[in-house]
Amino acid sequence: MKLLRYLLLSASALVPLQPVAAECLTRGTGDMGIVIERAAGSLKVVDTSNHSELFRVTGLGDLSHASAVYSRDGRYAFVFGRDGGLTKVDILCGNIVKRLIQSGNSIGGAISQDGSLIAVSNYEPGGVKIFSSTALDLVADIPATEIKDREGKLKGSKTVGLVDAPGNRFAVSLFESGEAWVIDMKQQDAPKIIKHTGIGSLPYDALVTPDGRFYLSGLFGEDGLSLLDLWHPETPARKILQEYGRGEQKLPVYKMPHLEGWAMAGDRAFLPAVGRHEVLIVKRGEWQEEARIKVHSQPVFVMARPDGRQVWVNFAFPDNDTIQVIDTESFEIIKTLKTGKGTLHMEFTPRGEEVWISVRDSDEVQIYDTDSLELLHRLPADKPSGIFFTSRAHQTGL
Amino acid sequence: MKLLRYLLLSASALVPLQPVAAECLTRGTGDMGIVIERAAGSLKVVDTSNHSELFRVTGLGDLSHASAVYSRDGRYAFVFGRDGGLTKVDILCGNIVKRLIQSGNSIGGAISQDGSLIAVSNYEPGGVKIFSSTALDLVADIPATEIKDREGKLKGSKTVGLVDAPGNRFAVSLFESGEAWVIDMKQQDAPKIIKHTGIGSLPYDALVTPDGRFYLSGLFGEDGLSLLDLWHPETPARKILQEYGRGEQKLPVYKMPHLEGWAMAGDRAFLPAVGRHEVLIVKRGEWQEEARIKVHSQPVFVMARPDGRQVWVNFAFPDNDTIQVIDTESFEIIKTLKTGKGTLHMEFTPRGEEVWISVRDSDEVQIYDTDSLELLHRLPADKPSGIFFTSRAHQTGL
Numbered sequence: 001m002k003l004l005r006y007l008l009l010s011a012s013a014l015v016p017l018q019p020v021a022a023e024c025l026t027r028g029t030g031d032m033g034i035v036i037e038r039a040a041g042s043l044k045v046v047d048t049s050n051h052s053e054l055f056r057v058t059g060l061g062d063l064s065h066a067s068a069v070y071s072r073d074g075r076y077a078f079v080f081g082r083d084g085g086l087t088k089v090d091i092l093c094g095n096i097v098k099r100l101i102q103s104g105n106s107i108g109g110a111i112s113q114d115g116s117l118i119a120v121s122n123y124e125p126g127g128v129k130i131f132s133s134t135a136l137d138l139v140a141d142i143p144a145t146e147i148k149d150r151e152g153k154l155k156g157s158k159t160v161g162l163v164d165a166p167g168n169r170f171a172v173s174l175f176e177s178g179e180a181w182v183i184d185m186k187q188q189d190a191p192k193i194i195k196h197t198g199i200g201s202l203p204y205d206a207l208v209t210p211d212g213r214f215y216l217s218g219l220f221g222e223d224g225l226s227l228l229d230l231w232h233p234e235t236p237a238r239k240i241l242q243e244y245g246r247g248e249q250k251l252p253v254y255k256m257p258h259l260e261g262w263a264m265a266g267d268r269a270f271l272p273a274v275g276r277h278e279v280l281i282v283k284r285g286e287w288q289e290e291a292r293i294k295v296h297s298q299p300v301f302v303m304a305r306p307d308g309r310q311v312w313v314n315f316a317f318p319d320n321d322t323i324q325v326i327d328t329e330s331f332e333i334i335k336t337l338k339t340g341k342g343t344l345h346m347e348f349t350p351r352g353e354e355v356w357i358s359v360r361d362s363d364e365v366q367i368y369d370t371d372s373l374e375l376l377h378r379l380p381a382d383k384p385s386g387i388f389f390t391s392r393a394h395q396t397g398l
Numbered sequence: 399m400k401l402l403r404y405l406l407l408s409a410s411a412l413v414p415l416q417p418v419a420a421e422c423l424t425r426g427t428g429d430m431g432i433v434i435e436r437a438a439g440s441l442k443v444v445d446t447s448n449h450s451e452l453f454r455v456t457g458l459g460d461l462s463h464a465s466a467v468y469s470r471d472g473r474y475a476f477v478f479g480r481d482g483g484l485t486k487v488d489i490l491c492g493n494i495v496k497r498l499i500q501s502g503n504s505i506g507g508a509i510s511q512d513g514s515l516i517a518v519s520n521y522e523p524g525g526v527k528i529f530s531s532t533a534l535d536l537v538a539d540i541p542a543t544e545i546k547d548r549e550g551k552l553k554g555s556k557t558v559g560l561v562d563a564p565g566n567r568f569a570v571s572l573f574e575s576g577e578a579w580v581i582d583m584k585q586q587d588a589p590k591i592i593k594h595t596g597i598g599s600l601p602y603d604a605l606v607t608p609d610g611r612f613y614l615s616g617l618f619g620e621d622g623l624s625l626l627d628l629w630h631p632e633t634p635a636r637k638i639l640q641e642y643g644r645g646e647q648k649l650p651v652y653k654m655p656h657l658e659g660w661a662m663a664g665d666r667a668f669l670p671a672v673g674r675h676e677v678l679i680v681k682r683g684e685w686q687e688e689a690r691i692k693v694h695s696q697p698v699f700v701m702a703r704p705d706g707r708q709v710w711v712n713f714a715f716p717d718n719d720t721i722q723v724i725d726t727e728s729f730e731i732i733k734t735l736k737t738g739k740g741t742l743h744m745e746f747t748p749r750g751e752e753v754w755i756s757v758r759d760s761d762e763v764q765i766y767d768t769d770s771l772e773l774l775h776r777l778p779a780d781k782p783s784g785i786f787f788t789s790r791a792h793q794t795g796l
Contacts, residue, residue, distance in 0.1 A: 026490060028427040030472030030791045031513075049470060049513065072447060072748070074428030074472070092424060113749045115429075115447065166705045166750060167769050186769070211664065212705045231707065231727065266609065267665050267683070285665070307564045307610045307794065309629065329629065350470070350792030351511045352564060371565050371584070391792045393428045394748035396705065 024093035025054065029074035032091055033347065033389035035358065035365055036079075037382040038063045043079065044381055045091045048349050048356070048389060051367055051377040055094025061085040061101075066386055067108045070393035071133055072115030077388065078133070080109040086120055088136060091390075098136050102129050110164040113396070117185055119162055119170045126156030128172055130185065140191050145177040161206025161217055161259065163397045165230050173203035173217045180206070180217055180226060182233045199226040199237040207259040208397035209284075218259045218274075219245065227287065240287040245274050257300050257316075260398075265308030265328045272299035272313070279313060279326065293331050296322050301345065304328070305370055306352035314343050314357075323357065325373060335373045339366055344384070350391035358384035422491035423452065427472035430489055431745065431787035433756065433763055434477075435780040436461045441477065442779055443489045446747050446754070446787060449765055449775040453492025459483040459499075464784055465506045468791035469531055470513030475786065476531070478507040484518055486534060489788075496534050500527050508562040511794070515583055517560055517568045524554030526570055528583065538589050543575040559604025559615055559657065561795045563628050571601035571615045578604070578615055578624060580631045597624040597635040605657040606795035607682075616657045616672075617643065625685065638685040643672050655698050655714075658796075663706035663726045670697035670711070677711060677724065691729050694720050699743065702726070703768055704750035712741050712755075721755065723771060733771045737764055742782070748789035756782035 032054070035044040041063050045055040060066075062083035069078050076097065079087045084103035089096055105124035111117065117139060119130045126144030131137060144156035157174040165171055170183045180199045184192040201221025208215050208230070215228040217237075223245030226237045257272035264270075264284065271280040273292070279302055281291040297319030303312050311326040320343050325335040342360030349355070354376065357366045360383050367377040392398040430452070433442045439461050443453040458464075460481035467476050474495065477485045482501035487494055503522035509515065515537060516529045524542030529535060542554035555572040563569055568581045578597045582590040599619025606613050606628070613626040615635075621643030624635045655670035662668075662682065669678040671690070677700055679689040695717030701710050709724040718741050723733040740758030747753070752774065755764045758781050765775040790796040 024424050026422050026424045028469065028471030028473030028490070028788075030427055030468070030788060031470045070428070071426065072429045073426030075426030092426070113751045166707065168751070213664075213707075266611075309564065309611075351794055353511045353566070390426075390428060394789045394792060396749055 024090075027092070029092065029390050030350075031390075032074070033356075033387060034068060034077050034079075034089070034091065035356075035379075035381050035384050036063050036066045036068070036386040036388075038066065038360070038385040039383040041081075042382065043077075043089065044379075044384075045089075045094055046365075046379070048354070051379060053379065055091070057089055057094055057096060059096060060087050060089075060099070063385070065107070068386065068388040068392075069109060069111040069118070069398070070388070070390050071111070072393055074390040074393045076133075078109065078111065078118050080106055080120060082106065084122065084124075086118065086131065086136065088133075100136055102131070107158070107160055108162055110162050110170055110397075112164055112168045112170070112185060113166055114168055115393075117168070117188070119164075119172075119183075121159035121162035121172055123158045126158050126174070128159055128162065128170070128183065130170075130183075130191075139188055140185070142183065142191065142193070144174055145179060145195075147176040160204060163206065163208040163215065164212075165208055165215070166212045166396065169230070169233075171206070171208060171215045171228065171230065173199070173206045175202055175204060175220075178203065178221075180215065180228055180237055182215075182228070182230065194233050196228065196237045199228075200224065200239065205259040207262050210264055210396060212396040216240075216259065216262075218257075241282065241289065243289065244271070244280070257298070257302075260301075263302045263304035263311045265304040265311060268328070270302050270304065270311045270326070270328070272302045279311070281331065291331060293326060293333070295324055295326075295333070296336065303346050303348070305355070306348055306350065310334075310370065312346055312355060314346065320344070337368075337373070342383075345386050347387035347389055350389065356387050358387055360384060422488075425490070427490065427788050428748075429788075430472070431754075431785060432466060432475050432477075432487070432489065433754075433777075433779050433782050434461050434464045434466070434784040434786075436464065436758070436783040437781040439479075440780065441475075441487065442777075442782075443487075443492055444763075444777070446752070449777060451777065453489070455487055455492055455494060457494060458485050458487075458497070461783070463505070466784065466786040466790075467507060467509040467516070467796070468786070468788050469509070470791055472788040472791045474531075476507065476509065476516050478504055478518060480504065482520065482522075484516065484529065484534065486531075498534055500529070505556070505558055506560055508560050508568055508795075510562055510566045510568070510583060511564055512566055513791075515566070515586070517562075517570075517581075519557035519560035519570055521556045524556050524572070526557055526560065526568070526581065528568075528581075528589075537586055538583070540581065540589065540591070542572055543577060543593075545574040558602060561604065561606040561613065562610075563606055563613070564610045564794065567628070567631075569604070569606060569613045569626065569628065571597075571604045573600055573602060573618075576601065576619075578613065578626055578635055580613075580626070580628065592631050594626065594635045597626075598622065598637065603657040605660055608662055608794060610794040614638075614657065614660075639680065639687065641687065642669070642678070655696070655700075658699075661700050661702035661709045663702040663709060666726070668700050668702065668709045668724070668726070670700045677709070679729065689729060691724060691731070693724075693731070694722055694734065701744050701746070703753070704746055704748065708732075708768065710744055710753060712744060718742070735766075735771070740781075743784050745785035745787055748787065754785050756785055758782060 103122040109120040130140040157177040203217035204220040206217040297315040440456040501520040507518040528538040555575040601615035602618040604615040695713040
């Protein structure tokens, strides 16, 4: 059996786009996930119960800055590559079902609440393309607002911070034109779009709260955040946290923090400060800053353990060899872990007993017990970056 | 391979408690679930993407008041029957893997955070038994505090409201002795138990908040609820909502409402009133009553759509033919559905676009679109009661 699988996998490396499948697995998908291998353009399919690799899938193109969403059955991962590639991977069979280059340069995507639609936000050309999740057929092609580039030529705004929202809707921000759009796909042949203009200067990323209600766009061109209440999608966006951003001093920012890395724990949000070595604590609803926690360096991802008891933080280059764990009740740092250079991403198991951390320069994923904070296991991976577990299939905005 | 699988399955058919399986399915488990058929002692395995039945599994004993939890991979359902039966069902193969009668009369169970342990709370004899989730081997047998029955004989307190909590812990309430216990199973061969006595008179059910932090026991013998903060499990339980209960008038109560039917929506909890035709709204954290909503009859389950935008309510006999939908922002009833007699349970799809409702006396499950509130489909089922989707595998306290 093992030999057969090896032979099949070796053969698959030679065939572009539709590799031969190894034998498909009959097993539950609830404890599975993928680990992106960014340099090799491949991914590992993993088993979180046994800390093991099930398949390696190659041929996914440029996976720097890649992300993924899952079909509602948890069987298919849709991987968004930097090169505009959209790849549907069958994690039970370890093969690519379909792959297409849907634009020149893309930055992420989302799956609709009912699982029928995959939306992709593009840099080049700007705009949002929406595909069927079954065959990846184009369902809608929504161009972005045009702006003038440096040479005065018209081009579409970059679209960023694309998320799904209840009611088969998507929300997206437009970078150069400073907009936030709510795209209603209930009628797939007739998308309805609510366009909010003037939400702020250069929204560079966004997030939706786990309940799918509040859509927050981070601004590169000014301080503060823009907030839309998706329960009232016609109400104009408003500014919150006016102090949030690079501030008057315009500190050097090595990496703009991911907004998807905001942690919601109880009624508080824990945010990466921009440029400063701080995590900000904000009361949800009022959206007022409550406290700041001094941390190791510039935070990138600030992620809550699913029960909200801890927040785990990684950091920007050149300090990306460290993870800090914050107690969300005392606001104290309870552990500093030296994971190694290129600590890029974290993913908690669905009920939070473990966290998987990709350490690019050590070519491994480190698995920690979140109770003892001890290292449990190292799983080899080729320059791992994003880790995505199938439990995301059941969550809004992930 | 297929032949081999058939032969293996056929062989297994000769072993009792291992009914003949159809061929096992290779598919994602994320969009699957079970529907309990209470009178027949059977269950249906269902596909929520296609609104279809995949298997029917028989031989589960007395399933009145049955509940179920899932293995962390989503493949196995553990069904707790009223007769003390604990049955492990493989939903990909549609068969019973193992079944045992672990007590004379049981009331529910839970699966540990790491998925390794199944705990069952028993009426007869009282106490908690804990089994391995793989082979259902007994790992721990925890007797309840002894009390005197009507004839003056010693017997174990009934255990109720058993839930899982982060850190491989379980919490349980003891009915006659008025206690709440926190059972720490990190070391499986040496359970550590924190026993809180005097939490109130006759706790009859309990719930844990979705984040696993607050454990609330409902009291049959007095008004109010008992609250334990599992972040501080040594701190004594305290009373909250002193008005909550049957009150001075001792109204006739046709059915004590399920506490698991509390809805958490944003920072509010929506609770079924006891005896009264009301849903209570309580601010989480302060645990003070904020408002009451008049409803059709005595509420049983008050369940929030996963995004917290709506709360769906069913009612006690003789008014159990109705569902009402409450808008959680305006507190208004936006729809009254006449689903039919014996409307017993509801389960939302993981991201909330649909809700499945079991209508016992019509022998069907009704599936509604939660946006349009329209009936989408009817699925035949033999006296259906509880509906449990695999997304519960990833949630605390369910």
